[in-house]
Amino acid sequence: xxxxEELLQEAQSRLLELEGGGKPWIRVGAAVCGEAAGxxxxxxxxxxxxxxxxxxxxxxxxxxxxxxxxxxxxxVQKPGGARVFYRNVTxxxxxxxxxxxxxxxxxxxxxxxxxxxxxxxxxxxxxxxxPVWNRxxxxxxxxxxxxxxxxxxxxxxxxxxxxxxxxxxxxxxxxVLKEVQDSGLRGRxxxxxxxxxxxxxxxxxxxxxxxxxxxxxxGDPGAYNDKGILESDPHSLIEGTILAGYATxxxxxxxxxxxxxxxxxxxxxxxxxxxxxxxxxxxxxxxxDFSFHVEVSLTGESYVAGEETALMESVEGNRAMPRxxxxxxxxxxxxxxxxxxxNIKSLAYVSEIVSRGGEWFxxxxxxxxxxxxxxCLSGNIALPGMVEVPMGMTIREVIDEVxxxxxxxxxxxxxxxxxxxxxxxxxxxxxxxxxxxxxAQAGAILGSGGIIVADxxxxxxxxxxxxxxxxxxxxxxxxxxxxxxxxxxxxxxxRICHFESRPGDLExxxxxxxxxAAGSLCGHGQLGWNPVQSAIRYFQEDFTAHMEEGRCPTGxxxxxxxxxxxxxxxxxxxQPLELRF
Amino acid sequence: MASGDSLRERIDGALAGxxxxxxxxxSSLLAIEDELGYIPPPAIEQVxxxxxSTINDVWGVASFYTNFRFTPPGEHVVELCWGPTCHLLxxxxxxxxALQALGLSEEGDTSDGKISLKYNTCLGACSQGxxxxxxxxxxxxxxxxxxGGDAMSEHVAELVSRLRNGSS
Ligand SMILES: Cc1cc2nc3c(=O)[nH]c(=O)nc-3n(C[C@H](O)[C@H](O)[C@H](O)COP(=O)(O)O)c2cc1C
Ligand code: SF4
Numbered sequence: 001x002x003x004x005e006e007l008l009q010e011a012q013s014r015l016l017e018l019e020g021g022g023k024p025w026i027r028v029g030a031a032v033c034g035e036a037a038g039x040x041x042x043x044x045x046x047x048x049x050x051x052x053x054x055x056x057x058x059x060x061x062x063x064x065x066x067x068x069x070x071x072x073x074x075x076v077q078k079p080g081g082a083r084v085f086y087r088n089v090t091x092x093x094x095x096x097x098x099x100x101x102x103x104x105x106x107x108x109x110x111x112x113x114x115x116x117x118x119x120x121x122x123x124x125x126x127x128x129x130x131p132v133w134n135r136x137x138x139x140x141x142x143x144x145x146x147x148x149x150x151x152x153x154x155x156x157x158x159x160x161x162x163x164x165x166x167x168x169x170x171x172x173x174x175x176v177l178k179e180v181q182d183s184g185l186r187g188r189x190x191x192x193x194x195x196x197x198x199x200x201x202x203x204x205x206x207x208x209x210x211x212x213x214x215x216x217x218x219g220d221p222g223a224y225n226d227k228g229i230l231e232s233d234p235h236s237l238i239e240g241t242i243l244a245g246y247a248t249x250x251x252x253x254x255x256x257x258x259x260x261x262x263x264x265x266x267x268x269x270x271x272x273x274x275x276x277x278x279x280x281x282x283x284x285x286x287x288x289d290f291s292f293h294v295e296v297s298l299t300g301e302s303y304v305a306g307e308e309t310a311l312m313e314s315v316e317g318n319r320a321m322p323r324x325x326x327x328x329x330x331x332x333x334x335x336x337x338x339x340x341x342x343n344i345k346s347l348a349y350v351s352e353i354v355s356r357g358g359e360w361f362x363x364x365x366x367x368x369x370x371x372x373x374x375x376c377l378s379g380n381i382a383l384p385g386m387v388e389v390p391m392g393m394t395i396r397e398v399i400d401e402v403x404x405x406x407x408x409x410x411x412x413x414x415x416x417x418x419x420x421x422x423x424x425x426x427x428x429x430x431x432x433x434x435x436x437x438x439x440a441q442a443g444a445i446l447g448s449g450g451i452i453v454a455d456x457x458x459x460x461x462x463x464x465x466x467x468x469x470x471x472x473x474x475x476x477x478x479x480x481x482x483x484x485x486x487x488x489x490x491x492x493x494x495r496i497c498h499f500e501s502r503p504g505d506l507e508x509x510x511x512x513x514x515x516x517a518a519g520s521l522c523g524h525g526q527l528g529w530n531p532v533q534s535a536i537r538y539f540q541e542d543f544t545a546h547m548e549e550g551r552c553p554t555g556x557x558x559x560x561x562x563x564x565x566x567x568x569x570x571x572x573x574x575q576p577l578e579l580r581f
Numbered sequence: 582m583a584s585g586d587s588l589r590e591r592i593d594g595a596l597a598g599x600x601x602x603x604x605x606x607x608s609s610l611l612a613i614e615d616e617l618g619y620i621p622p623p624a625i626e627q628v629x630x631x632x633x634s635t636i637n638d639v640w641g642v643a644s645f646y647t648n649f650r651f652t653p654p655g656e657h658v659v660e661l662c663w664g665p666t667c668h669l670l671x672x673x674x675x676x677x678x679a680l681q682a683l684g685l686s687e688e689g690d691t692s693d694g695k696i697s698l699k700y701n702t703c704l705g706a707c708s709q710g711x712x713x714x715x716x717x718x719x720x721x722x723x724x725x726x727x728x729g730g731d732a733m734s735e736h737v738a739e740l741v742s743r744l745r746n747g748s749s
Contacts, residue, residue, distance in 0.1 A: 036706040038724030068708030071723065090726065221664030221703035259611050259648060260717065261705060269600070295602040298611055300646025303702070317605020317632070319645040378666040378707035385708050416665050450707070452666050466668050470702060476645075562676045563663060564647075564700050565687065 001279030004165035004286055011156035022079050024057045024102050029073040029145060031064035031231040032224065032263050033385075037071035038090055045094035046074070053103055063232020065145025067132060068385035070113050073145075076101045082117030084124060132383055135402055137364060137372050140348035141388045144232035149267045152274040155235040161280055163351035164239050167246055168288035171354075176247040177203060180350065182358030184370035189215055189306075189343030190418065190447045190523070192369075192436040198340055201330035202248040205338035210250035212241050213315065213334060213341045216257045216264060217299060217306030220419030221470065222450030225374045226344035228386050230257070230264035233348070234271035238294060240347030242281065243354055245292040248340060253294035256311055258301065269296050303474035307522050308341040310476065321478040322522035345374050345449070365391030366435045373434040373449060379416075380455035382407045389434070396430035399453060410455040414538070418447020420467045421527040423534030424460060443534050459556040460539035461546050465493045467531035469563045475524060482525025485516035489532055496543065497557045499550040506536060506543065585623075591616055592624050596631045606632050606642045610649060618654045655690050655697035657744045660714040661737075664703040667711040671730015675711055676700070678734040682742045695745045713737060715744070 002010070018025050026046060030039045043061065050057055065073060070087035074097065077083040084107055089097055093111070100106040109123035116127045127133050138144075147154035155161070167176050181196030202210060214237060218226040229237060241253040255272075257265050272294050275281040283291040297315045299305045305320035312334040314320040333339025349371060353361045362370050369391040375398065378384045382404030389398060399405060399412065406412050412427040417439070425432070425444040432442045439446045454463060472486035489512060492505050513529030520526045536543060545553050552558060592613055599612035609628045613620055620643050628639045643649050661676050683691050683698060690697045706712045709721030711730050722728055725736050 032704075032706045032719055033708050036704075036709040036712050036719040036721040036724060041724070071709070088723070090723070218705075219703065222666050222707050224705045224707060227705050259614075262717070297601065297603065298608065300607060300611065301648040301702075302646050314607060315603075315605075317607040317609075317642065318638075319642055321645075376707060378710060379669045384710075420665070452669065452707070454669050458669055463665065463668070466663070466665055470664070473702070559673060560677060561673055562680070562687065562700065 001284075001287070004161065007153075007156050007161070007278060011153040014153045015157040018058055019077065020079055021058075024055070024079070025077045026057055026059045026102065027062045027075050027077075027148075028059070029063070029065060029071055030061040031228060032261070033064055033068040033228075034071045034073065035263070037068075037088075039072040041091040042072040042074065042089050042094050045091040046098060049095045049098040050102070053098070055098070055102060057102060060148040061150070062147060063144050063149050064228050064386060066141060066228075066386035066388075067113070067145075067383070069383045073113070077117075078102075082115040082119050082121055084115040084121070085113045085127065086111045087113040132385070132387070132402055132404070135393070135397070136388050137390050138388045139352050139361075139364075139372055140229065140236065140345050140374055141386070142233075142352070143236060144228065144386075147233065149232055149234055150270055152235060152271065152278065155233065159355070160235055160351070161239055163354040164242055164246075164280065165286050167243055167354055168285055168290045173203070173247050173249060176243060176354055179354055179358040180247065183349075183353045183361035184358070185346065185349055185353065185361065186369065186436065187343055188345035188374065188449065189341075190445065192446070195342065195346050198330070198342075199244060199248050201328070202250065202338055202340045205330050207249055207338075208251055209337050210248065210252070211334050211337055211339040212244045212248070212250050212253040213308075213311060213339055214241055214253065214255045214344055214347055215306060215308070215311060215341055216255060216344045217303075217311065218344075218448065219258070219303035219306050219474070220448045220450050222378055222416065222452040223376050223419065223448040225376050225386055225449050227257075227261055227264045228376075229344050229348050230255075230268050234264075234268045235275070236348045236351060237268070237344055238271050238275055238281070240350035241294060242285065242292050243350045244340065244342065244347060246290055250338075250340070251292060253292065254297045254315055254334070255294065256297050256299060256315060258305075259298040260301070265296065265298065272296065302476065303470075304476040304522065304524050307524065310522070311341060312339065319476070321476045324521065343448070366433065368437050369435045373446065375449045375451055377403045377451050377453065379453040380406050380410065380412070380458075381453045391434050393434050394431050395425075395434065395451070398434070398451075399430065406453060406455050408455075410457070412453055413456045413458050414454050414460060414463070415444075416452040416454065416463065416467070417450065418445035419450060420470045421445075421524065421530050422447050423467070423530040423532075424463060424538065425534070426538040443537065457554055457556070459552055459554040460535045460542040461493070461496055461552070462554075462556040462561075464531055464535040465490075465497050465561065466563075468493050471524070471528045471531065473564055473566050475528070479519070479521045479525060481516045481519035482521075482528055485512045485520075485525065486528055488512045489529070493532065496546050497552075497561075499546055499552075501547040505547065509536075588617075588621060589623055589627065592621070592627050596627065604632065606634055606639050607646075610639070610643055614649060618658075619650045619652060622651070650697075652690075653694075656695050657716055658697045658699065659741055659744070660699045660701040660704065662701050662704045662710070662712050664701075664707070666707040670711040671733060672711045674730055674734045675713065675737050678738040679713075679741050682738040683745065691745060693745070695747075696741060698741075715740070
């Protein structure tokens with residue numbers, strides 16, 4: 001097997017060939033956001049036009065740069081020239097782009113978004129000067145949108161797997177663990193538990209077979225950053241996972257992805273194959289005596305499968321229903337063996353932490369929340385996309401200064417953060433910092449990083465209905481406070497939406513919610529009351545309008561809402577459900 | 582529809598050829614769904630035999646995950662996102678338009694077996710919302726050359742009608 005130096009040399013010469021080999025290099029953003037915008041058709045149209053003109057060019061796909069509003073995003077780099085990004089290159093514009101920028105020498109500032117490179121161009125801004133880019137600190141997303149996720153050499157050429165080489169050949173497992181502990185990294189999957197501490201538990205568990213489970217269930221609507229990383233830069237996750245394995249003395253890794261998301265699944269599988277081919281996975285990694293194996297495990301549609309103990313059940317092929325703890329996963333996890341569950345984003349940081357040192361990472365962010373926040377912004381927002389900004393920035397800065405604010409001259413009314421269980425955050429609290437504690441104090445969670453912006457046309461009661469319908473639909477049903485509590489909540493919220501609430505409904509929901517929080521086995525039931533609680537707390541007037549005045553201030557509740565059968569309440573039936581305590 | 586024997590053979594083929602390194606009840610069911618688009622009754626027993634578990638175990642898993650269905654899907658599968666982002670951007674109008682165009686009152690199959698309509702909690706392309714997926718390909722307004730939920734409703738209604746009439 002090659003040494004790391006040999007791999008790096010090979011990677012650099014391949015990159016040199018791509019950049020300076022005399023051919024134009026065209027890259028098309030093809031993560032799911034690009035695909036939804038028509039990237040495959042654009043790619044096809046570009047290839048067809050190149051063929052028609054007999055132009056020999058390198059055409060690659062890349063993942064998501066995060067500027068999803070500009071998808072399909074295509075960039076062109078000619079030998080010795082700048083790399084120019086073109087926005088919204090729909091298939092019908094592909095031929096024009098090839099004609100002007102590839103065949104000809106017109107850089108088409110009218111179609112361009114930005115450029116990077118050493119030379120200076122007129123009429124096109126530098127990528128680093130775009131407001132959406134210049135406040136970002138890209139660590140986990142460092143390669144996203146720049147490299148071909150199907151080509152391991154492009155990852156290596158950016159310094160990929162150097163941290164692994166350094167770790168297995170120059171560092172002791174304890175040293176790697178210490179860097180991660182020193183970095184102050186806290187898990188990005190929702191619970192914000194210190195990653196180094198968690199690894200420490202596993203490191204102390206007896207081997208030889210121990211598991212690192214990488215959680216890409218990502219069922220939170222509004223978040224797609226885990227899938228985004230796997231689609232755009234799968235090796236950053238693979239390298240982080242191997243490092244986690246080395247630090248904790250583990251033998252196996254499992255990347256857990258929801259079935260049906262073909263992009264992340266296919267690219268992760270391919271990345272694993274390539275890592276095996278080059279001796280970066282398997283026995284005696286990079287000539288050391290460390291061995292580690294990684295496989296992909298798919299789960300069916302189930303939100304709760306993302307909960308760590310349910311995830312282990314799913315990996316074993318069972319229903320994704322949480323287990324009682326203790327025993328904790330570090331003692332008895334998947335297949336009864338010691339295990340650690342980490343979010344994709346948490347692991348994607350690790351190789352940079354090992355390369356640059358924990359102290360460097362701890363220098364970014366706030367006292368209690370180190371590093372960056374990887375956010376997915378969607379909804380009523382000018383520039384929807386995926387950004388990575390330092391912790392400590394306020395949400396208002398992100399919304400107004402990074403992603404362009406709320407469009408059409410409207411005002412933000414509320415945000416829905418951290419997935420359905422996170423509830424809603426009113427616009428007047430937007431000055432809260434991106435910080436786990438500060439967010440919690442405001443009654444919200446940063447969670448997985450999804451931020452959904454709703455403008456003043458949205459009704460808080462209507463949004464609550466959708467969130468509660470989601471939570472009810474996804475309750476795994478194992479414990480009754482959650483299973484029945486969610487059903488009660490959706491019934492009551494639905495009758496409020498229909499202006500048919502009964503006296504005491506708010507109080508009734510509070511009682512149900514408190515029982516859920518106290519008596520549920522996992523976070524789903526424990527937090528399931530959050531969306532209702534936060535909406536009542538911050539949007540009392542919306543509830544009053546529905547409950548006492550029989551009107552919906554925005555009119556949203558007058559339109560029918562279609563949700564799956566399971567979430568439909570029975571309150572309209574002849575004998576409405578009575579709740580007694 | 583495939584005859585009994587060839588159906589069993591296809592299931593056996595899917596079970597033997599599955600890409601998962603660790604074969605479980607769930608991985609086996611997913612492999613069958615990938616092959617056939619649904620879990621036919623004989624598959625439950627075949628999975629039980631293949632994985633050394635019981636019919637009860639297999640049925641328990643199959644009935645838990647919402648992606649499994651037990652009758653053949655329509656020729657085209659259309660999924661409509663109802664997650665919060667798409668909701669804010671007009672998902673409910675899109676769902677209503679699609680249902681109306683197909684003469685359905687809720688998610689399900691058209692009587693001619695052409696279209697299976699399914700609600701989805703999140704298709705993972707929130708930045709492109711409101712999105713739907715057609716035969717597992719995610720489609721947003723940008724790819725249809727339109728902006729906004731209203732135009733999207735009309736387009737989706739037309740799209741599902743066209744799919745149903747066979748001229749995709
Ligand atoms: C209902 C529920 C769903 C969850 N879904 C996810 C998920 O999709 N992805 C994830 O990383 N963590 C999810 N979590 C959190 C995990 O249980 C776990 O805390 C996390 O994966 C640990 O990784 P981290 O320490 O890197 O954050 C979920 C938790 C609950 C209660
Ligand atoms: S709290 Fe809800 S999701 Fe969690 S185990 Fe209980 S029923 Fe299942």
